[in-house]
Amino acid sequence: MKSNYDVIVIGGGPSGSTVATLLAKQGHRVLILERAKFPRHHIGESLIPYTYFTLEKLGMLERLKKSDFTIKQSVQFVNSQGKDSAPFFFPDLDPGEWSSTWQVTRSKFDEMMLNNARENGVDGIEQANVKQVLFEGETAVGVQAIINGETKEFRAPVTIDATGQSAMISRQFKLRYGDEKLKNAVIYGYWKNAIRDEGRNAGATLVIALPGTQGWFWFIPLEDGITSIGVVAPPDHIYNGRSDQPGEILDALIAETPGLARRIVGAERVGNIYTTADFSYRSRRAAGNGWALVGDAFGFLDPLYSSGVMLALKSGELAAEAIHEALVAGDYSESALGKYGPKVAQGMQRIRMLVYAYYDPTFRMGPFVRQYPHLKNDITRVLVGDVFEDDLSELFDTLGRHLTLPPEIKIEETVSA
Numbered sequence: 001m002k003s004n005y006d007v008i009v010i011g012g013g014p015s016g017s018t019v020a021t022l023l024a025k026q027g028h029r030v031l032i033l034e035r036a037k038f039p040r041h042h043i044g045e046s047l048i049p050y051t052y053f054t055l056e057k058l059g060m061l062e063r064l065k066k067s068d069f070t071i072k073q074s075v076q077f078v079n080s081q082g083k084d085s086a087p088f089f090f091p092d093l094d095p096g097e098w099s100s101t102w103q104v105t106r107s108k109f110d111e112m113m114l115n116n117a118r119e120n121g122v123d124g125i126e127q128a129n130v131k132q133v134l135f136e137g138e139t140a141v142g143v144q145a146i147i148n149g150e151t152k153e154f155r156a157p158v159t160i161d162a163t164g165q166s167a168m169i170s171r172q173f174k175l176r177y178g179d180e181k182l183k184n185a186v187i188y189g190y191w192k193n194a195i196r197d198e199g200r201n202a203g204a205t206l207v208i209a210l211p212g213t214q215g216w217f218w219f220i221p222l223e224d225g226i227t228s229i230g231v232v233a234p235p236d237h238i239y240n241g242r243s244d245q246p247g248e249i250l251d252a253l254i255a256e257t258p259g260l261a262r263r264i265v266g267a268e269r270v271g272n273i274y275t276t277a278d279f280s281y282r283s284r285r286a287a288g289n290g291w292a293l294v295g296d297a298f299g300f301l302d303p304l305y306s307s308g309v310m311l312a313l314k315s316g317e318l319a320a321e322a323i324h325e326a327l328v329a330g331d332y333s334e335s336a337l338g339k340y341g342p343k344v345a346q347g348m349q350r351i352r353m354l355v356y357a358y359y360d361p362t363f364r365m366g367p368f369v370r371q372y373p374h375l376k377n378d379i380t381r382v383l384v385g386d387v388f389e390d391d392l393s394e395l396f397d398t399l400g401r402h403l404t405l406p407p408e409i410k411i412e413e414t415v416s417a
């Protein structure tokens, strides 16, 4: 086992595998330390089309095309009375190959990504639990991990936190900004033979409003006839005055939701029921001296528009560009490593503003689109994840006249952590 690298990545989820693979492709010596043994369960199954471009750079497209993952071409919203709206079909925006994407079983997808990293030269060690990032003064110089019961140290000029919601570094330095308006609870499970549409909407993610609250259900058609179904709503609405069994709560909430109840007639629940919190947050900094944050370790946004894996991939890609330049220049300062931060933050903020629109009880998207039909394409752009380059100011200026949008969380550059 080597102990010196150019880059150490903590966490082998999509963000960690992305940044590691792209840096290894540039010839850098990269180590991933992953706590779990893959394949392991993970939520976050619905991709959005903009993942295509990073997946292409990673060399993952052929594997995905050969996989049995469901092809996704649309997202469809269903109101609390059970009325289906017209789906947003991504290929209507642009018929290019990129506009179709996949619904993925994450245990398989994440393992494919980690193996792809290894095939590109990354050393990937599973069941390696990183206990701490090592600092010399204010500069990160490596990590300490437990592997097979033994404590090991690994050293590198750059350490990347890709630990997902564990968010090791931003928690340690108290850099997390929690979003008070986006604090939900989640219960989810899997059903066999739920009723899907036919044709090009068969692989759609459905977002089905939960009556009596601003909560919603996801309905994500996976391979082998399995559908992932989960509820996202304020903790009080999910837990107060209900059973203490999550499976019973989920069944009761489904029965209260006509747009979902009719889709699981004759379907059978399979596997475990999971509960989790769904509190959005972002780190105020993207990097420090010798360290950088990617994916959920940088920020987590409500899963309403299935943006998490896209943001994980894109932040990994943009971070890899900045870190490659920093390695070539031998400059591991915060300003060199963190160049990608503002762009990732801008993309997250744009999606966050559309998330606020959904949860605002005074706002309805249908009438908004009818009033401003020329903005429908911009909305679809956000839904596909095209949030990093184009000017979307007309959409958000117009939305801002109809509801209160959240202020931006600025990236702070601080000399000391």
Ligand SMILES: Cc1cc2nc3c(=O)[nH]c(=O)nc-3n(C[C@H](O)[C@H](O)[C@H](O)COP(=O)(O)OP(=O)(O)OC[C@H]3O[C@@H](n4cnc5c(N)ncnc54)[C@H](O)[C@@H]3O)c2cc1C
Pocket: 010, 011, 012, 013, 014, 015, 016, 033, 034, 035, 036, 042, 043, 044, 045, 046, 047, 048, 128, 129, 130, 131, 162, 163, 164, 165, 166, 168, 186, 276, 277, 278, 294, 295, 296, 297, 303, 306, 307, 308, 309, 310, 312
């Ligand atoms: C309820 C819910 C629904 C969601 N739905 C969607 C969706 O439909 N589509 C979508 O795109 N996104 C969705 N997401 C978001 C998505 O799950 C995440 O954005 C995505 O997994 C982030 O990837 P990541 O690589 O940053 O982190 P993760 O995928 O969480 O990977 C982090 C890895 O780090 C490892 N790790 C943690 N701590 C350590 C340590 N100390 N040492 C070593 N390894 C460590 C973990 O084992 C893990 O493998 C959802 C999230 C939630 C909560």
